[in-house]
Amino acid sequence: MLRFAIFTIAALALGGCANDRVVGGALIGGGAGAVVGGVATGNVGGAAAGAAIGAVGGAIVADATDPRPGVKCVRRGYDWYGNPVCFAVAVPADYHRGDYVVYYQDGGVGRRFFGY
Structure with a gap:
């Protein structure tokens, strides 16, 4: 016992x-x-x-199985019609949970990267 x-x-x-x-x-x-x-x-x-x-x-x-942090919008803007769009996102880096890598959208202003 x-x-x-x-x-x-x-x-x-x-x-x-x-x-x-x-x-x-x-x-x-x-x-x-x-x-x-x-x-x-x-x-x-x-x-x-x-x-x-x-x-x-x-x-x-x-x-x-701990959920990782999600994608963050770091540069917001508006398209030609006044709709909010995200022009740059930061995603978690693979090598460390707290670090973020920023990805920028290349292309025209009117293209949507994310819908918020």
């Missing part, structure tokens, strides 16, 4: 991550891993090992 408590505390420690998404993934993965490990082995040690492995897997999957 002490071993189960230690592994449960270790699984909850993985829950002390950066955001709620990773915490939820770790808790869901830990719970599912404990059920599968307990059913597969029939003892507390298997449930504890399943909880630890499931918590790590759940945290990794939750972090990997």
Whole structure:
């Protein structure tokens, strides 16, 4: 029983991550891993090992599926008819989540890049 408590505390420690998404993934993965490990082995040690492995897997999957920031319009303007258009957009760079790369529209003023 002490071993189960230690592994449960270790699984909850993985829950002390950066955001709620990773915490939820770790808790869901830990719970599912404990059920599968307990059913597969029939003892507390298997449930504890399943909880630890499931918590790590759940945290990794939750972090990997984190939604990335969207496209931002950095240069707004109006076309010939007075409709708002976006002439330059900043999209997230692939190498770092916080950086943005700016792409400019080449072409006439009347062409729409994005409809806002």
